[in-house]
Amino acid sequence: MYDVIVVGGGHAGTEAAAASARRGANTLLISHDRRQIGAMSCNPAIGGLGKGHIVREVDAFDGLIGRAADAAAIHYRMLNRSKGAAVQGPRVQADRRLYAAAIQTMLTRQPSLTIIEGDVESLAFRGQSAVGVVLANDVTIEGRTVVLATGTFLGGRLFRGDERHEGGRIGERPARKLAEQLRALALPLERLKTGTPPRIDGRTIDWARLEEQQSDLDGWTMSPMTERRLLPQVACAISRTNAATHDIIRGGLDRSPLFGGAIGGQGPRYCPSIEDKVHRFGDRDGHQVFLEPEGLDDATVYPNGLSTSLPSDVQAALIRSIDGLEHARIMMPGYAVEYDFLDPRALDARLALQAIPGVYCAGQLNGTTGYEEAAGQGLIAGLNAAAEARDLQPCILDRASSYTGVMIDDLVLQGVTEPYRMLTARAEFRLSLRADNAETRLGSIAKTLDCIGADRVEHQQRRGEQRKQVQDLLSEQRTASDLARIDIQVAQDGSRRTLHEWLRIPTVALSAVLSEVDKQADKAVLDEIVEDARYAPYLERQAEEVARMRDEEAVALPDALDFRAVPGLSNEMIDRLCAAQPTSLGAASRIRGVTPAALSAIYLYAQRRAA
Secondary structure (H helix, E strand, O other), rough: EEEEEEOOOOHHHHHHHHHHHHHOOEEEEEEHHHHHHOOOOOOEEEEOOOOOHHHHHHHHHOOOOHHHHHEEEEEEEEOOOOOOHHHEEEEEHHHHOOOOOOOOHHHHHOOOEEEEEOOEEEEEOOOOEEEEEEEEHHHEEEEEEEEEEOOEEEEOEEEEOOOEEEOOOOOOOEEEHHHHHHHHOOEEEEEEEEEEEEEEEEEHOOHOOOOOOOOOOOOOOOOOOOOOOOOOOOOEEEOOOOHHHHHHHHHHHHHHHHHHHOOOOOOOOOOOHHHHHHHHHHOOOOOOOEEEEOOOOOOOEEEOOOOOOHHHHHHHHHHHOOOOOOOOOOOEEOEEEEEEEEEEEHEEOOEEEEOOOEEEEEHHOEEEHHHHHHHHHHHHHHHHHHHHHOOOOOOOOOOOOHHHHHHHHHHHHHHOOOOOOOOHHHOOOOOOOOOHHHHHHHHHHHHHOOOOOHHHHHHHHHHHHHHHHHHHHHHOOOHHHHHOOOOOOOOOOOEEEHHHHOOOOOOOOOOHHHOHHHHHOOOOHHHHHHHHHHHHHHHHHOOOOOOOOHHHOOOOOOOOOHHHHHHOOHHHHHHHHHHOOOOOOOHOOOOOOHHHHHHHHHHHHOOOOOE
């Protein structure tokens, strides 16, 4: 018997399997096709705004995605570089083949992890609890817990013009019988939609006519465990749709499954299809298209921004209407995928399915979109499935600790009406949840959960020692006159501050107040300390909000509280509270539409019930 069985080898499944095994659980990963484990189904990129934060957080727990991104990175770009560090997002373009190879290599080297090929057709039960899975060949594999990470394969259907196929990805069969079983169990399943653009032969693109976008030169990496960039860097390019493109798209809408009613699932708001963009934003004269190479020895180019399910001939025409793509050849037309997802309000903060003991869910199955969101959920589901199987401490992250905690809290409390995508704006404590300080925020938690390897422990210890050494030096006090004597220009107001406090002033450089400080610590550590100083005044104010949130979180609400019996709640509030079933006053406060007056009523009602 296995401790944990993980179903699905995508970004959620691979992180779940690796996280479970790192906690010492005897883990089995089951995939349709071993060769497709770790495949990048859509765009060849990892990270971005909000998403890059999650990658760094998963990496702090010794996850796979950050190191695999570096192993395959052919283009690094820090998004929002002109803004503050809190909202900057690290993003890399990855060589698809090298990324999957890196994931597969790390998994095969992971102790306590077994990988097999197979089609999971159903969960196996003993009473009301799941005790394993049943494969298509009628073999039952027993497990103490099961993590479902089915991606877009659960009841997946593919659409391109009039074409219809079953599958979760082009050329790959769906998990149809598993979907039927979950529906028969009366789980809250609905449909969502996502899509992908056509792939273009880069040798047929007129690159000389396009705006070039070079990789960043400053040498940062996605994981601090990656000491340097490993691969040659390539440039991306930018083009734009135009009036002719839009006319071609409008002319094909009558053949679009999205507009013809064949697709019923809601698509992602922040990554809509090109036909949806043209329909919704008809006044725009064009939409940007980012041409992203898919590999060092692969001519395929991903035209980011052109997701579509239009017929192949319409796709060919619209591509050739774009500047620089007049002679471009499509290697694979784009398509849309509609698939089953589980209302995530059926889960708890561990990502455990409340209706079926022993089952955890992660990734697009929970209504999210994106590799990074899937990886973050996979990490948490894997850690907690192992915890249940081996009677270990669970991993529950809150909104003040991480973007991963924000995402899970949003999902299990609010549910989704469209594919959920992480954005920096979703995190109310984002000033302290920077991408550069993920390891500082979460490293001690990861160590306590015993889910990191010896190399990571050594790295954390060295990093901690460097931080302390520099912070001790920055605790020394200096006057404005002292700074003036070393040519640092600040207001001569007679003030005396610590060097750390002086760093709050943008014109005060760390190297100026501490000569040869670069010999004391790594550049990443020094950069983080400077940002800590810059944000310190705001973080001090934010600390009060965090403390208030955690105080409210400590006020538990009774199980299965009947919110209909609470005086003064509107029908809308009652519906949302009953669907979410918050376990604390803090959780109730974060449900959309619940007012401070309603919170007081809930608190008083719960107190009377407890008396």
